[in-house]
Amino acid sequence: xxxxxxxxxxxxxxxxxxxxxxxxxxxxxxxxxxxxxxxxxxxxxxxxxxxxxxxxxxxxxxxxxxxxxxxxxxxxxxxxxxxxxxxxxxxxxxxxxxxxxxxxxxxxxxxxxxxxxxxxxxxxxxxxxxxxxxxxxxxxxxxxxxxxxxxxxxxxxxxxxxxxxxxxxxxxxxxxxxxxxxxxxxxxxxxxxxxxxxxxxxxxxxxxxxxxxxxxxxxxxxxxxxxxxxxxxxxxxxxxxxxxxxxxxxxxxxxxxxxxxxxxxxxxxxxxxxxxxxxxxxxxxxxxxxxxxxxxxxxxxxxxxxxxxxxxxxxxxxxxxxxxxxxxxxxxxxxxxxxxxxxxxxx
Amino acid sequence: xxxxxxxxxxxxxxxxxxxxxxxxxxxxxxxxxxxxxxxxxxxxxxxxxxxxxxxxxxxxxxxxxxxxxxxxxxxxxxxxxxxxxxxxxxxxxxxxxxxxxxxxxxxxxxxxxxxxxxxxxxxxxxxxxxxxxxxxxxxxxxxxxxxxxxxxxxxxxxxxxxxxxxxxxxxxxxxxxxxxxxxxxxxxxxxxxxxxxxxxxxxxxxxxxxxxxxxxxxxxxxxxxxxxxxxxxxxxxxxxxxxxxxxxxxxxxxxxxxxxxxxxxxxxxxxxxxxxxxxxxxxxxxxxxxxxxxx
Numbered sequence: 001x002x003x004x005x006x007x008x009x010x011x012x013x014x015x016x017x018x019x020x021x022x023x024x025x026x027x028x029x030x031x032x033x034x035x036x037x038x039x040x041x042x043x044x045x046x047x048x049x050x051x052x053x054x055x056x057x058x059x060x061x062x063x064x065x066x067x068x069x070x071x072x073x074x075x076x077x078x079x080x081x082x083x084x085x086x087x088x089x090x091x092x093x094x095x096x097x098x099x100x101x102x103x104x105x106x107x108x109x110x111x112x113x114x115x116x117x118x119x120x121x122x123x124x125x126x127x128x129x130x131x132x133x134x135x136x137x138x139x140x141x142x143x144x145x146x147x148x149x150x151x152x153x154x155x156x157x158x159x160x161x162x163x164x165x166x167x168x169x170x171x172x173x174x175x176x177x178x179x180x181x182x183x184x185x186x187x188x189x190x191x192x193x194x195x196x197x198x199x200x201x202x203x204x205x206x207x208x209x210x211x212x213x214x215x216x217x218x219x220x221x222x223x224x225x226x227x228x229x230x231x232x233x234x235x236x237x238x239x240x241x242x243x244x245x246x247x248x249x250x251x252x253x254x255x256x257x258x259x260x261x262x263x264x265x266x267x268x269x270x271x272x273x274x275x276x277x278x279x280x281x282x283x284x285x286x287x288x289x290x291x292x293x294x295x296x297x298x299x300x301x302x303x304x305x306x307x308x309x310x311x312x313x314x315x316x317x318x319x320x321x322x323x324x325x326x327x328x329x330x331x332x333x334x335x336x337x338x339x340x341x342x343x344x345x346x347x
Numbered sequence: 348x349x350x351x352x353x354x355x356x357x358x359x360x361x362x363x364x365x366x367x368x369x370x371x372x373x374x375x376x377x378x379x380x381x382x383x384x385x386x387x388x389x390x391x392x393x394x395x396x397x398x399x400x401x402x403x404x405x406x407x408x409x410x411x412x413x414x415x416x417x418x419x420x421x422x423x424x425x426x427x428x429x430x431x432x433x434x435x436x437x438x439x440x441x442x443x444x445x446x447x448x449x450x451x452x453x454x455x456x457x458x459x460x461x462x463x464x465x466x467x468x469x470x471x472x473x474x475x476x477x478x479x480x481x482x483x484x485x486x487x488x489x490x491x492x493x494x495x496x497x498x499x500x501x502x503x504x505x506x507x508x509x510x511x512x513x514x515x516x517x518x519x520x521x522x523x524x525x526x527x528x529x530x531x532x533x534x535x536x537x538x539x540x541x542x543x544x545x546x547x548x549x550x551x552x553x554x555x556x557x558x559x560x561x562x563x564x565x566x567x568x569x570x571x572x573x574x575x576x577x578x579x580x581x582x583x584x585x586x587x588x589x590x591x592x593x594x595x596x597x598x599x600x601x602x603x604x605x606x607x608x609x610x611x612x613x614x615x616x617x618x619x620x621x622x623x624x625x626x627x628x629x630x631x632x633x634x635x636x637x638x639x640x641x642x
Binding site for chain 1: 451
């Protein structure tokens with residue numbers, strides 16, 4: 001059975017492996033230089049305190065490969081589900097070959113066990129390798145990325161570490177299940193893609209923020225967490241503050257929500273935007289006063305703070321393990337369904 | 348002899364439609380059994396139930412004394428060549444033989460190789476490029492080299508031209524003569540089965556109409572032609588299979604164990620094809636009658 005699985009699978013497995021090797025070579029050739037550029041840049045910028053500008057420049061210079069590689073890792077599991085998982089049973093049913101192969105002296109359960117095991121492990125291994133390679137390569141970029149593309153950001157998190165392995169195993173078995181239930185390859189592929197996309201959306205939106213209780217804390221306003229201030233002279237004067245999705249002292253944290261609160265702890269405004277009542281005709285927030293820094297210092301003095309709920313960057317690996325574990329459990333559940341269905345319900 | 352296939356009240360439903368119902372048969376070993384009936388009569392369903400590809404909705408079925416597809420040993424004893432003789436288009440002929448060797452408990456590799464060589468198939472050729480007849484032969488080779496005790500073939504010759512048909516059936520006959528095993532072969536054409544079968548099951552409208560040895564069937568069925576007469580005026584031991592009446596004449600096909608003495612009848616023997624057609628005809632007559640009643 002192992003021979004048959006390998007005989008039928010070796011073509012696409014070899015092609016995928018070849019593509020991965022090409023990717024690995026490209027990453028291995030460019031990675032060290034990227035890391036060297038980064039450490040040289042950091043060494044230079046720490047002396048004159050222009051690291052923010054260096055981060056922007058460095059990341060901006062490599063944004064295209066960064067986004068491209070992230071998308072590759074995000075899509076790889078979907079491909080495993082679409083092209084390996086979905087046709088596994090549905091193509092047999094369409095061609096009628098299940099009637100031939102399931103009548104050799106081998107039970108369907110064993111046939112499925114070997115196919116699921118070998119192909120699922122291959123899919124998970126390939127996706128895992130690809131994910132770890134990209135994680136290694138983009139490490140300097142992850143350190144310089146803005147908060148919406150940092151390591152903990154929903155889009156990037158799924159393309160780093162070991163999570164792709166879980167996604168690939170899950171999507172593969174999802175494809176097999178869809179093919180078995182729908183019994184036709186193309187609709188099964190469409191269904192697999194739809195369900196995988198739904199999971200990839202639901203996970204960061206609904207589940208991942210609660211994998212560990214998020215930290216809620218208040219922070220002084222400053223350059224790190226204030227995006228912009230708008231000084232408004234109408235209605236007796238107020239300052240409009242727009243907060244960033246970042247918290248000072250916890251670089252790379254995944255900020256789930258941030259609000260402006262006043263001295264008594266009441267929320268001012270909504271969605272990270274709020275108006276602070278303060279004189280804009282005289283004092284530090286008057287137009288005559290130079291720069292916004294003194295204005296912000298004055299607002300801090302009045303007790304306004306950023307209150308943020310966030311998941312710190314240190315939780316990246318725990319989250320990776322937990323999420324991979326969740327997908328592994330889902331994979332096992334679907335596999336059980338496959339075995340049950342192929343024995344009891346199919347044809 | 349012991350039975351190769353026993354079914355008791357066997358039935359299978361697809362959704363709300365019965366594909367096979369109340370099927371009770373007992374097939375003795377050592378026969379080449381022809382399973383004949385019109386398209387959609389339930390032949391494939393019966394064979395799939397026997398091979399364990401389907402689970403019955405009602406009743407029980409035992410094949411060679413075991414539950415169909417009940418485990419590797421049972422699978423090894425029953426060969427199944429499905430309709431349209433499916434093979435993997437991407438694998439070569441040699442790959443298929445290897446598949447058989449790897450996936451079976453007993454496998455007659457020499458026989459498989461010899462058969463492929465005799466048929467003139469190129470082992471390196473992909474199965475997807477074989478002609479229909481060659482593909483059927485490859486599928487049959489897979490079924491035979493398994494050395495089953497019972498080989499089930501579902502319309503194996505339906506898509507073949509007359510020459511390929513004859514070659515296929517000839518190959519099958521040679522194999523049964525050489526290695527003694529039982530065969531159940533389905534077809535919607537009696538002419539295919541006439542040459543090879545010594546046992547016949549007629550399946551019409553998801554029910555078994557009659558099952559028996561061909562010789563015995565031919566010996567107990569007669570066509571009676573004579574002046575018009577009602578069926579209830581026939582002797583009690585004569586079962587009417589089908590009847591046709593014109594204004595003056597009646598034609599009956601009857602089954603009886605005893606001889607026919609009534610001199611009013613012109614008695615003729617039936618060929619296998621006529622016999623099967625009589626059973627199918629009975630069905631259409633019934634259906635027509637039902638329609639008329641409904642009107």
